[in-house]
Amino acid sequence: MSIWEYANPVKFMRTSGAILPWVVAGAAACTVTGLVWGFLTPEDYKQGATVKIIFLHVPAALMAINIWLMMLVTSLIWLIRRHHVSALAAKAAAPVGAVMTLIALITGAIWGQPMWGTWWEWDPRLTSFLILFLFYLGYMALWEAVENPDSAADLTGVLCLVGSVFALLSRYAVNFWNQGLHQGASLSMAPGERMAAVYRYPLYLTMAGFFLLFLALLLIRTRTEIRRRRLAALLARENRA
Amino acid sequence: MTELGKYAGTVLAAYGASLVLLIGIVVQTVLANARARRELQEHERRG
Numbered sequence: 246m247s248i249w250e251y252a253n254p255v256k257f258m259r260t261s262g263a264i265l266p267w268v269v270a271g272a273a274a275c276t277v278t279g280l281v282w283g284f285l286t287p288e289d290y291k292q293g294a295t296v297k298i299i300f301l302h303v304p305a306a307l308m309a310i311n312i313w314l315m316m317l318v319t320s321l322i323w324l325i326r327r328h329h330v331s332a333l334a335a336k337a338a339a340p341v342g343a344v345m346t347l348i349a350l351i352t353g354a355i356w357g358q359p360m361w362g363t364w365w366e367w368d369p370r371l372t373s374f375l376i377l378f379l380f381y382l383g384y385m386a387l388w389e390a391v392e393n394p395d396s397a398a399d400l401t402g403v404l405c406l407v408g409s410v411f412a413l414l415s416r417y418a419v420n421f422w423n424q425g426l427h428q429g430a431s432l433s434m435a436p437g438e439r440m441a442a443v444y445r446y447p448l449y450l451t452m453a454g455f456f457l458l459f460l461a462l463l464l465i466r467t468r469t470e471i472r473r474r475r476l477a478a479l480l481a482r483e484n485r486a
Numbered sequence: 487m488t489e490l491g492k493y494a495g496t497v498l499a500a501y502g503a504s505l506v507l508l509i510g511i512v513v514q515t516v517l518a519n520a521r522a523r524r525e526l527q528e529h530e531r532r533g
Contacts, residue, residue, distance in 0.1 A: 280501075286488075293491055294494070295496055297490075298500045298501075301501065301504045302500075340514075344508070351500070351503050351504070352504060355499050355500045356500065358496070468519060469519040469523075472519075472523055472526045480529075
């Protein structure tokens with residue numbers, strides 16, 4: 246069996262339909278349990294109750310970057326092998342990525358105000374995240390602006406390649422430039438920097454929940470795009486007849 | 487019930503805004519999928 250079999254829309258619809266209920270159940274269980282558990286964690290000695298924001302901010306930021314990287318992979322598959330399902334998967338992922346980026350930006354601003362004394366700072370990580378959000382908006386706008394779906398997939402694929410620089414930058418900006426307000430990795434394994442277990446375990450659970458939520462939304466949205474494409478093909482065939 | 491202390495507004499604003507966005511994308515996804523399925527089924531039924 247080859248992974249390229251799933252480039253066949255019929256095979257994709259059949260397989261995704263079978264696994265979707267399990268993914269939805271897993272996403273709901275992990276996200277709800279993780280967020281409730283996180284909300285009930287004790288106050289941090291330094292940050293007080295604001296530490297509870299980490300259970301939204303970190304998983305959303307993680308997904309914001311990784312969704313763009315997933316779009317990069319599927320866009321490359323489209324550009325190289327011309328598999329329609331991969332282009333539609335990239336298109337389907339973008340709105341979810343934009344929402345995750347927006348959650349990371351909003352929760353970061355809300356968290357930053359009491360901890361840093363400012364809602365916003367032109368710090369390397371914050372700025373690259375804002376640019377990543379603008380890339381998501383531009384990517385979605387480009388899909389809507391180009392009428393021919395294959396041309397739209399080509400152009401958005403190239404845009405995705407360019408935007409990947411900012412996706413990687415938003416992850417490693419703190420390491421590149423040793424300045425700004427934002428701290429380094431939240432889940433450092435270095436001795437003395439490791440997060441306390443009381444926060445670490447619910448954080449792992451919400452990260453798993455956000456990943457499964459993205460997967461569920463990706464499958465549903467790709468199925469929607471396949472149906473829309475099939476309907477457009479049927480209408481075009483009728484118009485030609 | 488958990489104690490939020492002087493940061494109650496901050497924490498609740500972060501959770502509220504995030505939940506609105508998450509629920510929004512879920513609802514939009516489900517409605518768009520239902521609409522696409524219905525339109526395709528109607529078209530295929532008409533032949």
